[in-house]
Amino acid sequence: MGNTVRELADRTPAGRDRYVDLLRVASLGTVVAGHWLMAAVFADGQVGNLLAVLPELQILTWALQVMPVFFFVGGFSHALSYRSLSRRHDAVYSVFVRARLQRLLRPTMVFVLVWGVAALALGGRDGLAGVALRLVAQPLWFIGIYLAMVAFTPLLLKLHERWGWAAFGALALAAAGVDALRFAAEVPYVEFLNFAFVWLAVHQLGFLRADGRIGRPAVLAAGGLAAAAALVAFGPYPLSMVGMPGEKVSNMAPPTLALLAHGMWLVGAVELLRAPGARLVARPRVWRGVVAANGVAMTAFLWHLTAMLGVYGAMLALDLPLPAPASAAWWAQVPLRFAAAAALTALCVAAFRAFERPAGSRPAASPGRFAGPAAALGVTLSLLGVLGLSMVGFGGLLEGRTAVLIAVRISAPAAVVMALAGWLLVETAGRASRARAV
Template identity: 75%
Template structure:
């Protein structure tokens, strides 16, 4: 592995934007660390450190860095789609989906299959997956990060039409998405329109994604203004509007900035994008160092696998502590804080072991000879990504527990069960894979 990483790093084209790769790794790493810090397990179940110590909630304005990952995604998707259109005859939609999603969906499907099988085994052994126990809580919590996969799928799916709008209207296309998010929140909070808030899963995150298109074309020329506007907007909305202080979801809160996302979270994303763009010059110098770049290359090769399994690792650490009779200090107590470095270190080791077991599914698979010459089935690929999107979002809400009892959760306005969500995700993935392979050209 070390030699291959060294070779990949050495073969990096001089034109590659290494800072974007650094942002991708840093943003996912920050999310993982944040989850490990926020998870608190006590005798009465699993909680959230930010609920125990509300004074720490302002930290989410720095630690809720997922908008940066989606911004990076927009940049990469723009370059990838334009590259394919130059190389491929006919429709490139199916090939684009497969190229962008191969390293995302394969490890995700393996994760779903492993946890789905584990959930069935637990129930067959007599545990009904009740959400009040640690096992039931784990079956629910490990699926929650799948919401990120669902949103990312939507971003890839909408890249071609939104990129065309960007190329025609530039900042106007971004402004239209911001206006859509503002309208949705207005209808939600002022008009009381039911279910309208779910539209902001699209408007908010696609607006952040659109900033990546602008970055790809060098059109973010005043990052300080973007950061200031975002920070002022988010602060104003939290201070005078119905928005909570925390930029991550909190247990029992009436309004969440995350699920569904709000206009306040969109402004939070603006300030983060402005901030990372202000750091672009020193960040680029930093990642040009050979050793740093090798670390970034290695981390990018396993990032999705690590993200998928990091909560499994942390819950495994807590489960081992309970099984071994190691005392669980009161959350946020001095003893609890003293345990934090040890728990995180052990969770990192367990995550590394899980990555070693499953990283092979994240490696890209070469296209068949001649497949790049023809586009695949666009409609089949579109159906596949839609099924995948709803499948993984459904799983993120219902979890893996209660699979045999028909336990369900509300996905927008439709109830979904775990078996149905698993089936949609798997069928969708197969459609994306097969449609995106294209047809082999005659030699």
């Protein structure tokens, strides 16, 4: 592994924007650490949220809710990738979708299958096991949103190339309109549209960055921070930029205009740090670490909650002290719990990392006339499947529980079938088009 990482690092093109890779790793790492810290497990095996126990800590989410940075980086990478493929291939859409999603969907489908089998084996459980069957699926919402970003990249990139900042502005206005219909007119289900408008607007900022058009990051940061503060102070939006148990309104699910303003502030902030960040990642040792982390980042993200709950499960099974969340003894345990969760995550990475490596393509007998539509259908099915599973959880495989996804009720078995079918469509459509294009 070390030699491979060194070789990859040494072969890095001189023109590669290494700071973007650093942001990708740092944002996912921050999310993982945040999840580990926020989980408040009680002696009876129930899981709460540290931010609910200590509401005064919710202001920290204005710095630590960094998922917008990951989606911003995604926009930057998708713009470069799509343009590069457009210059070399005719059937670009299906090739682009497969190329961008291969390292995302393969480890995700393995995660779904492993936990699906575990859910069927465990059956209905109470306590921490039952909570785990629901909780470990929640981060899959991120996969679903990222799938949507890939699917809409060609269209939104064209709008960006024609309208620039106005394309971002249109998405932001659409997000504001959705919130107005939601809170002022109380239109049912309209809030789900902001899963698209808010996150695609952040993604659009990545396009602007790819073209060097974020010229005044300080203005973006200050404007976003001021807008977020005003919306929270005078609007119906909560302080926390992550979801809270039992809250009537969440800034995350569905996302709100306040979260978009928060994303603008974060994008401006990381752009202000671009020069020192680039100098840091230019150091060979640091760059090798970034390369190594990027190679397993998705696998680590998928399994980090499994590892954390495994640590708490072991503590309960061994009857080790489990202090009350937010107590002095609880805080003293944090470094030990983090170290144990990191070790278990590393074991999961060692077991499943091979699925994050891009798979080879076997030439197809025919290019397939409908490769593009098949890829679009595949990514749509995968998107709906993983989003549905994130809402229902693996426990729903046996319980028959359903959840409302974009005004439609979906069950866990249906979500798994859609996710798997979509993945297979993406793989086969991209492979056939690639055979024709090469």
